[in-house]
Amino acid sequence: MVCKESVFMVEFAPEASLLLDLLKTLLKEEDADRAVETALKPILQAVAWEYGEVWIWDHSLQSLVLTSVEHADKPALPEFARKSAGERFSMGEGLPGRVLQNKTIILEENVRVPGLNAALGIPVVVPDIVAYVMIFYLSPIQSADSKCVELVSIAVKQLEMAISCLQTRKALQKANLSFRRTLEVQNTINRLTALLLKDQSFDATLHDFLEIIIELPWLAFTRKGCLFLVDENTGHLVMRAHYGLDKAIVEACAIVPVGRCLCGKVLELGEIVFKSCIDDDHDTQYPGMKEHGHYCSPLKTGKGKIIGVLNFYVKHGHVSEPWEVQFIDIASNLLAQIIEKENAQEQKHLTERKLMHLQREESIGRLASGIAHDFNNLLAVILGYTEMTRDSLPEDLAGREDLSEVLIACQRARSLTRQLLLFSRNDVIEKVKLDLNEVAKNLIKMLGRLIGEQIKLEVITPDEPTYVTGDPGQMEQLILNLTINARDAMPMGGRIIIKIGKMVCDETTSDSTPDKTGGAFAYLTITDTGTGIPQEVLAKIFEPFFTTKPSGRGTGLGLATAKQIVDRHDGKIEVQTQLQAGTRFTIRFPLVEELEHISIPGNSLFVKKGTGQRILVLEDENILLELAIKILSKNGYSVSGASRPSEAIKYLSGKNGACPFDLVFSDLVMPEFSGIKLLDFIGNYFSGAKLLITTGYIIQEPELLDHLKKLKIPLLHKPYSVSELLQAAGQSLE
Numbered sequence: 001m002v003c004k005e006s007v008f009m010v011e012f013a014p015e016a017s018l019l020l021d022l023l024k025t026l027l028k029e030e031d032a033d034r035a036v037e038t039a040l041k042p043i044l045q046a047v048a049w050e051y052g053e054v055w056i057w058d059h060s061l062q063s064l065v066l067t068s069v070e071h072a073d074k075p076a077l078p079e080f081a082r083k084s085a086g087e088r089f090s091m092g093e094g095l096p097g098r099v100l101q102n103k104t105i106i107l108e109e110n111v112r113v114p115g116l117n118a119a120l121g122i123p124v125v126v127p128d129i130v131a132y133v134m135i136f137y138l139s140p141i142q143s144a145d146s147k148c149v150e151l152v153s154i155a156v157k158q159l160e161m162a163i164s165c166l167q168t169r170k171a172l173q174k175a176n177l178s179f180r181r182t183l184e185v186q187n188t189i190n191r192l193t194a195l196l197l198k199d200q201s202f203d204a205t206l207h208d209f210l211e212i213i214i215e216l217p218w219l220a221f222t223r224k225g226c227l228f229l230v231d232e233n234t235g236h237l238v239m240r241a242h243y244g245l246d247k248a249i250v251e252a253c254a255i256v257p258v259g260r261c262l263c264g265k266v267l268e269l270g271e272i273v274f275k276s277c278i279d280d281d282h283d284t285q286y287p288g289m290k291e292h293g294h295y296c297s298p299l300k301t302g303k304g305k306i307i308g309v310l311n312f313y314v315k316h317g318h319v320s321e322p323w324e325v326q327f328i329d330i331a332s333n334l335l336a337q338i339i340e341k342e343n344a345q346e347q348k349h350l351t352e353r354k355l356m357h358l359q360r361e362e363s364i365g366r367l368a369s370g371i372a373h374d375f376n377n378l379l380a381v382i383l384g385y386t387e388m389t390r391d392s393l394p395e396d397l398a399g400r401e402d403l404s405e406v407l408i409a410c411q412r413a414r415s416l417t418r419q420l421l422l423f424s425r426n427d428v429i430e431k432v433k434l435d436l437n438e439v440a441k442n443l444i445k446m447l448g449r450l451i452g453e454q455i456k457l458e459v460i461t462p463d464e465p466t467y468v469t470g471d472p473g474q475m476e477q478l479i480l481n482l483t484i485n486a487r488d489a490m491p492m493g494g495r496i497i498i499k500i501g502k503m504v505c506d507e508t509t510s511d512s513t514p515d516k517t518g519g520a521f522a523y524l525t526i527t528d529t530g531t532g533i534p535q536e537v538l539a540k541i542f543e544p545f546f547t548t549k550p551s552g553r554g555t556g557l558g559l560a561t562a563k564q565i566v567d568r569h570d571g572k573i574e575v576q577t578q579l580q581a582g583t584r585f586t587i588r589f590p591l592v593e594e595l596e597h598i599s600i601p602g603n604s605l606f607v608k609k610g611t612g613q614r615i616l617v618l619e620d621e622n623i624l625l626e627l628a629i630k631i632l633s634k635n636g637y638s639v640s641g642a643s644r645p646s647e648a649i650k651y652l653s654g655k656n657g658a659c660p661f662d663l664v665f666s667d668l669v670m671p672e673f674s675g676i677k678l679l680d681f682i683g684n685y686f687s688g689a690k691l692l693i694t695t696g697y698i699i700q701e702p703e704l705l706d707h708l709k710k711l712k713i714p715l716l717h718k719p720y721s722v723s724e725l726l727q728a729a730g731q732s733l734e
Contacts, residue, residue: 022155026162035162036124036132037068043155044070044136047148051077051116051137053084055096057130063088064096064133076114095121096133103130105153115139120149122156126163178323184218185327192334202342206241209338213331214243214312219324222292224313228256228263229339230306237263237309244313252284260284263309266296270306272328274320291316297328299336307339369697372417373718376696377621379417380719383410384627387722388634407721408446414719431469431569433592436500436522437461439475447483454493457483461500466522467592470569478565481558482526482585489530489583497527502591520591525584532579541575607723608730610636615729616686617641618648618666628665631722632729645672645681652685659688663733668695675704679713692732694718 022042029035036054044052054068066085071077089097099106099121106121113119117140124132134156191212195205206227214225224244228237237256253261259268261283266273275281276293292313299308310332390403440459448457468475479498486496504520533541542563566573566587577583615637619625625641632639640661642648651660664686668674673681682691693708696718708715716728 022158026159029162029166032126032131032163032166033067035166036134036159039155039159039162040068040134041070043134043152046155047136047151049136049142049148050074050139051080053096053135055089055100055133055135057100061088063090064100074115080113080116095119096135099123099133099135100130105149107149111137113137117142120152122152124156124160124163126160126167131163181218181323184216185330188212188216188327189330189334192331196338196341203241205338205342207243209335210241210243210310219327220314220318221295222313222315224292226250226253226311227308227335228311229308230267231255237267240308248288249284256284262294262296263311266298266309267306270298270300270304272297272325272332274325276314276318276320277316293318295320295324295328297332299332299339301336301340307336307343310335373696375413375417376718377624378719379410379413380696381623381627383407383414383719383721384631384725386410388631391722408449410719417719431471433467433469434472434475435465436468436475436524436589437466439472440479440498440500440524443476443479447480450480450484451487451496455487455490456495457498458495459498462502466500466502468522468569468589469592470589474565474568478562478587479524479526481562485558485562486526486528486530486583489528489532494529494582497525499523499525499527503588521588522591524587524589527582527584529582532581533575533577533583534579538575538577607635607726609726610729610733612636612638613662613733614638614660615640615663615665616648616651616661616689618645618664618670618682619643620667620669620671624667628725631725632665635726637729643671645670645678649685659686661686661689663692663729664689665692665694665729668693669697675701676707679707679711690732692716692728694720 022039025038026035029038033056040052040054044050051071052069053066055064056067057063058065065088069081069084071081087094089100091097092101095106095108100123103123103125105123107118108121109118111117111119116137118138120136120138122134122136123130124134136152192209195208195212198205198208200208210225210227213219214221214223222244226242226245227240229240230236231238235258237258239250239254239256242250253263256264256267258264262273262275262281264283265281273281273296274294278285278289278291278293282294293316295310295312295314297310298306299310300306310328312328386403386406390400390407393400393403440461444457444459451457483496483498490496501523502520503523541559544557544560562585563573566589569589571587571589574586575583576586610632613636615632617625617628617632617639619628619641620643622643625643629639629641640651642651664682666678666682668678670678679691679693682689691711691713693713694716714728714732716725720728
């Protein structure tokens, strides 16, 4: 039995040889359109027909358009080809449209084309879609017999097979390329992830991350790039790492504001930006800059916050590929995770350091509070007996002045204990409305003694009062600490200027408060002509126990205490300094206007003596008990004492339940009862007496503080002077 293909090969041996050569040629083609154009001429030659066309479907025009023409050298055919080039056929329209619609060979006779008689339309189907339509025209002397049609059909089948092979080959190449890129991307991601395991600095990790990506051979980068991180304070981009960049571009792009140049626009838009060349968006330029393009990608946290920008350089005219964008996006997300992890670790370490600092402060605060209590008791004894002794001497006796100096030293010692208590955050603030001018003026004499004769002190205050709300003692402490700090900065002498005034700040100005709100403020400046503060020290001056003074010359609490006083009074403190020129501290407090009552610290206390009122003193420190009894007894009161609550009950014997005292003056911490229990004890047994409480400890229990306020029980802090005790007793009895 002889097969059909064998018979064909015998009958059309020359044509078959031509088609075999055609098939070999088609199989070498890399482009389907080019393969169809290549096949048109050999097919015409094989069947000796006059004219042939190739039509392809244009999706944008939704019609068939002519892509290729071959014809014999006859006068009318070029004109026909020109007209055909302008034709468009929709689905089912004309011979090409019908072939496209029916997916079958169509022979059309008696065509109205000069010199041509019939037309044969053949679809090129790959695999199930008509990819091309081929039209062949015959002259009147030619015929479309079955053998010619069969020859053309075989040629088209070869063409379809060649195109199918080409598509399969390209699909395999694409799949192979995609697989290879997937492996390369995965290997790169593994290398980048491994950076987290390296024992190196964060900056080294960022640099290595950048280098690994830029040096990848399968990316079209030009071995240049940089990494920016967002500055949380300014919101600008700050270059943190770079690779292969010239010094000029590193300097020009060290800081990039939002919206400036490509990276700034990425920070603003939050999307990857690609540029194939330098255009109007490229704001930053420098002499000698070569043509180039960019990939700029945002670094986003899991919550979408932009924390940085990756910037890669590409060759001028480079065409962006989707897979490139996908890889850069993956790398950016990975880098963002690395940065987030580093930030989290840094925040953890910062929190741990803060916690350790707070624990240290708490421990030292407890120690300071305990020391202050014991010290206050000793001071109370020294202060009381010294004051009583001085007041018992004649006015013209020289010893009175010496004892006054002892009292001044006691006041300074009491001030030191207040600093310790303030540092421990346990001191009680008693804010009143006061004139800051008077606070400073009342300290002039004391400050003059403290700073010495070689330093000139000048206090400048306005004519009108400068009213603020604050604790008088702490305001004095603030001025005292800053003045002493200024004194210590001028060992060879100099000048200190204390100036007080008023100012109005707008929230848009740099002089507004830290939360950017404006308003009226009282300001206090303390300026010296000393040595100034070095920049490396400036950031630490408000840290507790930090001092640059020699051992034994400073506690490191002066400026730390000043800062805490300012913070507690809703103020703001700033420092301006210049080496060998001096330092200025500027403090601002909210200004209070039109005050009816002003508390002026430093005024002498009016002491009203007793007229035989009966007072019970409860104090577990015998030396303080004896002192209080002496002070009160010498000033017109009838005084009894007890060192324990149980001892006080003996004074009730035979009184038939009536309270024998007008006032109970009691320490808040006693051996048997303390706090609320002590107050309840006094209230139950001495209900007819008024109550005055004293303590050298700090009241930290909110319930106890509320109880004292509710019952309106006055509180006298140790160490107290003779006049302070007498004034407190007199006011309590009113």
